[in-house]
Amino acid sequence: MPCVRPDPADKDAEPFEEVDPTGRYGRYGDLLGTGATKKVYRGFDQEEGIEVAWNQVRLRSFNEDPQMLDRLFSEVRLLRSLRHENIIALYSVWTDTEAGTLNFITEVCTSGNLREYRKKHRHVSFNALKKWSRQILAGLDYLHKHDPCIIHRDLNCSNVFMNGNSGTLKIGDLGLAAIVGKSHAAHSILGTPEFMAPELYEENYTEQVDIYSFGMCVLEMVTLEIPYSECDSVAKIYRKVSGGIPPAALSRVRDPEFHAFIERCLGKPHARPSASELLRDPFFSSLNAPAASLHPPYSHVGDRARQNTMDPSPSAAASAGLAGLCIAEKATTATRH
Template identity: 60%
Template sequence: MATTSGTAAAAAGGGGGDGEPFVEVDPSGRFGRYQELLGAGSTKKVYRAFDQQQGREVAWNQVCLRKFMDNNHTIQSLQNEVQLLKNIRNKNTISIVANWTDKEGCKLNFITDMCTSGNLREYRRKHSRVSIKAIKKWARQILRGLEYLHKCQPCIMHRDLNCSNIFICGYSGVVKIGDFGCAREVGGDVGPDHLAHSMVGTPEYMAPELFEENYTEAVDIYSFGMCLLELVTMEIPYTECKTFLQIYNSVTSGVKPKAMDKVRNLEVRAFIEKCLVKQSDRPSATELLRDAFFNGLD
């Protein structure tokens, strides 16, 4: 289905008068896209948009499919992300509201929640004065999102959790896990029977077993530990490594990132280290949420 032109947006109730005009509306006329670009990656652009039915701002994700006509892996990844997002409903994960393909323009479009303050990496760097209590609140929300994903039937592994894939609404402090392009559903009950066998993710955040291509949802817990390390130090793990091979050698040999030396709070350091142990000893998201680390939070 082709998208409606910007000229028709006024007729849909969103582009006329003195208000900010829509440059595009969806086939139903419910969503209007503004010109403002919120972010852009290798596969998609994300624009600010408006849900006229609910009266709220949303994110309009747009992929130019022509760029990937000869890349079945990317197309599959995008389709996977859309399908997963359609089935996810949790306060701490990004949800999809609508999706459609503009066949005439050869574009895949999907509407998701909009986190007004961008990703957690950018937000943390913008606000250098953050208390440990605030970081704990962010961490707890990330774990709640992971707990939901890992308890889904079938279980959902994110497989690329890092601070650029976690988003925040600064006015409310609500944190949401997003970017599910590398996520995978795995059948069976939650636990060690959830095995996957492909190497994906961001090297600095990948658990050792991911490199060995034989892993469970516990890889997300390892990545969560690295995210917490970044939130505390404002440093991406393994910045001392200059190549993928150096990161690989450090991770697979059990060498912790030098950023760990910057964590002065012993409680925080101990909690991070719980996430970085070998796969069989790594606690689940549910177990971590029960940890005394979160005692006293409102």
């Protein structure tokens, strides 16, 4: 409990909009984000003295959609059972019957989701992308080895969250996750179309669909393009995915190691490596290489124009901090979300 009771006359103190039933957690008024089913506010844990995420869902909005409510409670139940450094942690949960809300406290990631973070920070080294990828895989490996196995089913860069001061990534938004038995098979169509494996559309799949989605995450991290951004409808995405046509962004990954790694993740279900196998892949063996050996793993149509407009001198490159960086230009950023 707080050692000093809040003083309403203290103008320097930031007032809580509400507190949890125990008095431990307080909610501020500013939003960290919104989703299809919930709002996420900045909160504070007075016991530990740390900021948290206060997730709030108005239950009356589910009166006519009990399935969505079931998914929400599934997310909460899942989070309470999971303990891994690359999975968002749940601290507390309760229902406010008077206000008609479900509230749960999770750890907060200070830098938002990976998509926002990558778009904000375009100058990222080859090594950093590999470190991020390895952390996502570690989280998936934990989910897939969970007893019973957990398939995320909606892994994409907006569902991975970043602590920018430490470079730590955490997988969140488990509301569509499926818990499967020994067969590791699931049978419903859910997810984000650009990141959905072909077999997901066929309603017969295993945890390998998460490996496909992970490959698409790596592709987006490298190119700063949402996969299949060349398509203007879900139907066109489906036709390409079901026809085995990779997203156009893959052709702009010029580094052969990155290209081959992504292709392995996007392969046929039986040929895709598991998360455990990918964590042992030689792709990650260069993480201790000297920075001078790093290079941008992507290319795009703007390369020639950029060469004509940038100062090619070594001093200019050094002052701009371009050595060994994966630089994603604005021209490659997808406008569709």
